[in-house]
Amino acid sequence: MAFTRSLVSLLAVLATTGCAIAAPSSNHPRNQGGNGQGNNGNGNGNGGNSGNSGNSGNTWASQWQPDANGVVHYGYNASFGSGFNNATQIRLAYRGCDGMSVSFATNSRQDQPQVKYGTSNTSLSSTAMSTVSITYETSPKWENHVVLEGLQSDTTYYYQVCDGPILSFKTARCAGDMTPYSVAVVVDLGTMGEYGLRQNMPSDISNALKAGELNTIQRLVAQSSDFDFVIHPGDIAYADYWAKEQITLGSNLTIQDQILGYNVINEAFFDEISDVTKHKAYMVGVGNHEANCINGGYKQYTEAICVAGLTNFTEYKARWNMPGDGSPTNNFWYSFDVGMTHYLIFDTETDLPAPYHGADVVGGTESMNEANVGSYSNAQVDFIKQDLASVDRSKTPWVVALGHRPWYAAASGLFSDGLSVFEPLFTAGNVDIVMHGHVHLLTRTYPVWENGTVQQKNYTEPKAPVYLINGAAGHYDGLDSVATPYPGYVAFANDTMYSYSKLTFHNSTHMSHAFMASGDNHVIDEVTIQKTH
Numbered sequence: 065m066a067f068t069r070s071l072v073s074l075l076a077v078l079a080t081t082g083c084a085i086a087a088p089s090s091n092h093p094r095n096q097g098g099n100g101q102g103n104n105g106n107g108n109g110n111g112g113n114s115g116n117s118g119n120s121g122n123t124w125a126s127q128w129q130p131d132a133n134g135v136v137h138y139g140y141n142a143s144f145g146s147g148f149n150n151a152t153q154i155r156l157a158y159r160g161c162d163g164m165s166v167s168f169a170t171n172s173r174q175d176q177p178q179v180k181y182g183t184s185n186t187s188l189s190s191t192a193m194s195t196v197s198i199t200y201e202t203s204p205k206w207e208n209h210v211v212l213e214g215l216q217s218d219t220t221y222y223y224q225v226c227d228g229p230i231l232s233f234k235t236a237r238c239a240g241d242m243t244p245y246s247v248a249v250v251v252d253l254g255t256m257g258e259y260g261l262r263q264n265m266p267s268d269i270s271n272a273l274k275a276g277e278l279n280t281i282q283r284l285v286a287q288s289s290d291f292d293f294v295i296h297p298g299d300i301a302y303a304d305y306w307a308k309e310q311i312t313l314g315s316n317l318t319i320q321d322q323i324l325g326y327n328v329i330n331e332a333f334f335d336e337i338s339d340v341t342k343h344k345a346y347m348v349g350v351g352n353h354e355a356n357c358i359n360g361g362y363k364q365y366t367e368a369i370c371v372a373g374l375t376n377f378t379e380y381k382a383r384w385n386m387p388g389d390g391s392p393t394n395n396f397w398y399s400f401d402v403g404m405t406h407y408l409i410f411d412t413e414t415d416l417p418a419p420y421h422g423a424d425v426v427g428g429t430e431s432m433n434e435a436n437v438g439s440y441s442n443a444q445v446d447f448i449k450q451d452l453a454s455v456d457r458s459k460t461p462w463v464v465a466l467g468h469r470p471w472y473a474a475a476s477g478l479f480s481d482g483l484s485v486f487e488p489l490f491t492a493g494n495v496d497i498v499m500h501g502h503v504h505l506l507t508r509t510y511p512v513w514e515n516g517t518v519q520q521k522n523y524t525e526p527k528a529p530v531y532l533i534n535g536a537a538g539h540y541d542g543l544d545s546v547a548t549p550y551p552g553y554v555a556f557a558n559d560t561m562y563s564y565s566k567l568t569f570h571n572s573t574h575m576s577h578a579f580m581a582s583g584d585n586h587v588i589d590e591v592t593i594q595k596t597h
């Protein structure tokens with residue numbers, strides 16, 4: 065069993081600092097096979113476990129006893145021992161320019177998750193608390209969400225979760241602040257190392273990491289002074305790739321493999337990325353690999369093998385606390401301002417209005433049969449219309465929209481329903497930049513509108529959005545091949561390098577985008593847009 069190899073290192077990481085330690089609770093979903101989902105306090109709760117995949121009653125928890133070889137499998141309470149309960153996987157998200165959401169994982173539920181903070185690292189004089197401590201079936205952790213409010217903008221704060229180390233972050237610049245800054249964008253990332261992108265990958269996997277190359281997570285850490293925050297619109301941890309890993313290793317899939325494998329990959333990724341997310345706001349959107357335990361299916365297996373807690377974006381809903389109106393859609397579509405830019409995060413995976421379908425819902429192209437999130441079919445579209453109509457371009461002249469799945473790219477398998485639904489909204493809303501991933505390559509378009517019509521072949525005073533696709537952050541499967549000949553709207557494409565994107569806003573009329581090589585940080589392609597708003 066390959067996944068057991070990481071248990072020792074994971075447990076070593078866990079045994080560090082302490083939060084409140086809760087006694088083992090019969091109410092914990094891990095102890096209740098028929099009651100799968102905790103309430104997350106944000107309205108994102110999922111329904112109870114209907115007991116699929118043979119896990120009804122109290123069987124699914126009890127089967128996670130140590131096996132005949134004494135191996136305690138991940139996902140079982142006892143694997144975490146007792147007497148410690150640390151805060152790990154700290155994640156920040158902007159909450160306006162006067163707040164910061166701090167999310168973190170613990171091994172037991174916290175009655176009152178709390179964060180101490182202040183502007184001096186020797187005096188954390190304030191404390192923020194919440195009651196949001198949530199989990200889901202098969203999760204080894206509880207997700208805790210606390211929001212720090214009433215902060216000063218563009219200011220460094222020091223903070224501490226439980227008894228962990230004192231960390232720091234910087235709050236966002238308010239809308240109207242025209243100070244130049246940069247933001248990093250990554251899509252299609254996944255874990256790096258033993259269960260992800262690495263050197264010496266299986267022979268059917270292309271684009272192994274080259275000797276001496278930094279991967280994208282390492283690059284984000286190394287270049288952290290180059291950008292203020294990070295946006296990651298979808299395909300985050302790729303924990304649903306446990307099945308492919310197992311099959312590559314020659315195993316048949318079992319429910320045990322599912323829980324063990326999913327959790328090991330998930331935990332590994334969020335441990336790795338926390339080197340970024342505990343210092344920088346990390347604003348996420350949803351992708352297909354957040355949907356369920358097996359990305360809809362792999363080979364002869366389908367999503368029917370997934371236990372309820374690993375379906376319907378449950379992990380994604382529990383883990384994140386993006387800004388919004390407090391509804392279940394918070395992590396799926398929302399907007400925020402930083403300095404001279406308005407950012408709109410939209411959702412290509414669910415919640416398109418009839419007759420169109422989000423890719424991952426019933427009727428969608430991915431056959432995942434998951435559920436919409438909004439309270440009615442036009443909820444997302446109505447939000448986008450209202451949001452774009454309310455942008456104050458005197459304060460945020462630049463508008464950037466980010467969603468996972470592209471309808472323009474030098475690639476096959478483009479998202480035609482997204483073209484039909486979103487393009488008219490973005491053109492009418494005078495969106496400047498649209499960013500996607502999903503296809504593991506790079507594409508920069510000319511300003512383009514009206515079903516692929518090139519509006520002009522330069523970047524001076526464009527009247528249509530420029531599309532920037534970068535799904536090359538470094539997933540285990542490697543890079544995709546560009547589709548040739550390129551469509552006429554494609555100005556640049558590349559399928560040879562792992563990459564992150566860097567947007568730089570110079571002033572109200574000039575901004576730049578660069579595809580940066582993760583391996584050595586050279587600029588692969590750069591464009592500057594000049595636009596008077």
Ligand SMILES: [Fe+2]
Nearest residue numbers: 299351352502
């Ligand atoms: Fe994707």
